[in-house]
Amino acid sequence: MELLKAQLKLMPEWNAMLQQRYQILQTIALSKGIGRRSVAELLDLSEREIRKEFDQLRTQGNIIVSRDGTEITELGTYLLTELKPLVDEWSGRHEKEQVLRNLLSLQEVHIVPGNSDESVQTQTLLASEAARFIFSKLESRMITAVTGGSTIAKIAEQLPSSSKFQQLQFVAARGGIGKDVQLQANTIASMFAQKLNGSYKTLYIPDTLSESAYEAMKAEPFVQEMMDLYEQMSILVHGIGDATEMARRRNSTAEDLKFLKERQAVSEAFGYYFNAKGEVVHRIRTIGVQLEQLEQTPYIVAVAGGAQKAQALQSYFQQAPRQSVLITDEGAADQLIHH
Numbered sequence: 001m002e003l004l005k006a007q008l009k010l011m012p013e014w015n016a017m018l019q020q021r022y023q024i025l026q027t028i029a030l031s032k033g034i035g036r037r038s039v040a041e042l043l044d045l046s047e048r049e050i051r052k053e054f055d056q057l058r059t060q061g062n063i064i065v066s067r068d069g070t071e072i073t074e075l076g077t078y079l080l081t082e083l084k085p086l087v088d089e090w091s092g093r094h095e096k097e098q099v100l101r102n103l104l105s106l107q108e109v110h111i112v113p114g115n116s117d118e119s120v121q122t123q124t125l126l127a128s129e130a131a132r133f134i135f136s137k138l139e140s141r142m143i144t145a146v147t148g149g150s151t152i153a154k155i156a157e158q159l160p161s162s163s164k165f166q167q168l169q170f171v172a173a174r175g176g177i178g179k180d181v182q183l184q185a186n187t188i189a190s191m192f193a194q195k196l197n198g199s200y201k202t203l204y205i206p207d208t209l210s211e212s213a214y215e216a217m218k219a220e221p222f223v224q225e226m227m228d229l230y231e232q233m234s235i236l237v238h239g240i241g242d243a244t245e246m247a248r249r250r251n252s253t254a255e256d257l258k259f260l261k262e263r264q265a266v267s268e269a270f271g272y273y274f275n276a277k278g279e280v281v282h283r284i285r286t287i288g289v290q291l292e293q294l295e296q297t298p299y300i301v302a303v304a305g306g307a308q309k310a311q312a313l314q315s316y317f318q319q320a321p322r323q324s325v326l327i328t329d330e331g332a333a334d335q336l337i338h339h
Helices: 002-010 013-030 036-043 047-059 074-091 093-104 120-137 150-158 185-195 211-218 221-232 243-249 254-262 291-296 307-316 330-338
Strands: 063-066 069-072 108-112 143-146 169-172 199-201 235-238 267-269 272-274 280-283 299-303 324-329
Touching: 013 036, 013 047, 013 069, 013 074, 013 120, 036 047, 036 120, 047 063, 069 074, 074 093, 093 108, 093 324, 093 330, 108 120, 108 330, 120 150, 120 235, 120 299, 120 324, 143 185, 143 221, 150 185, 150 235, 150 299, 169 185, 169 221, 185 199, 199 221, 221 291, 243 254, 243 267, 243 272, 254 280, 267 307, 307 324, 307 330, 324 330
Parallel strands: 108 324, 143 169, 143 235, 169 199, 235 299, 299 324
Antiparallel strands: 063 069, 267 272, 272 280
């Protein structure tokens, strides 16, 4: 690796070639059976360029091209892993990770290339990086809680199928929200469990409850069991939402939206709404992970990307536990660093 760094310093034009070839290989790895045209469109390159790069990667034994599309080989996967630190360093992402870690006072920050607001490819990269990090921290008999949302669902899809861990348990970090069952925490917890040969616990109650229903539910044995599991969780995987967007997903009334606007709510997580200073300005009555339970959780993995999420991220991390790990993209990172 040191020799490669020296070569790149001597011939910096290799850097652009390395970055592009790495990106092509990464795209193939994330999209099994993808064709040349699709890769060209995703990376905004000409088909002629892609054809040339495909020929080179195939000759090197990094990819296999067939009528069913293109797939990465074991050698290609190995190269992606080995070259990642160098590619991140030469692209400037490694330096951005350090700046953001200090800026937000976090344990770790991981940044993937691109902007999730503009690219499905970046959304997949975000989920893949989160899946890689979570898998690296798993141990047998560990309890992992997951929230809902499209980003967290993508993480489950990117996890490798594995049975190397014993007695893993995945729990829904909250009740249902919205009408899309596939994106609810219950469904996603089951997806994690299926991929990793674990068990799961669901929380089939509405995300928002009336005061009387909330008090009654808290006394239910199954709710008490879930609360005990939250106390024991080692990993919590969650997204961070824009306050207004999340309120609308909950079908909040015009009066509720006005209430949040008056209190200058910026971000939302776990049913809590935060202002720009990270102060809780509203909390919905919900059964699920509570803010005070985060302090004792070893790994809190926050996954959110896109330039439009920057303000929400800035808001939430004003008060987030210091052991939090942020996995984001360059779109959000650049906004956070330069604004």
